[in-house]
Amino acid sequence: MGYINPLLRLPAAQQLLRLPPEQRRAIAAVLRELREASNAEAELSWRRRKGPMAAYWRAVSTYARHFAHALTQHCECPHESSSVADSPSATDTGTAANQQARDFAFPSHTRDTRTMDMFEKTK
Known part of the structure; x- marks a missing residue:
């Protein structure tokens, strides 16, 4: 895919x-x-x-x-080996944890930032 x-x-x-x-x-x-x-x-x-x-x-x-x-x-x-749950910022609900989760799930070479930005605006 x-x-x-x-x-x-x-x-x-x-x-x-x-x-x-x-x-x-x-x-x-x-x-x-x-x-x-x-x-x-x-x-x-x-x-x-x-x-x-x-x-x-x-x-x-x-x-x-x-x-x-x-x-x-x-x-x-x-x-x-370094999951989002193990990182120190994963416990806070700020944007750093969200960004780290997105970086893990969506490597930068495949990320469509238009969709990501639209998703962030709906929060």
Whole structure:
């Protein structure tokens, strides 16, 4: 996936990224199985002309894929040894902790600052 994964902005996603690599890989494997099963459900619902259920299952599949990709993409991340939770600024709620979390989740070479600025203005 060649884009910034918007799910990584969620606090729960940040917590998942702080897990040890072996746990992230196990969760990613389960999410990929969920993706396969939900894709099959979407196709079945579509054949039965159940559009809303097909859309639901397709969304489940998409979210499962995005989370699985995020978990495995960060398994070999060089920032892995120094997680945001271990840093002294992670306990304060100021912008330094937010910036450090964003830098971990969105490396500068892939960050779209227009979206990030818009996100900050809505807080």
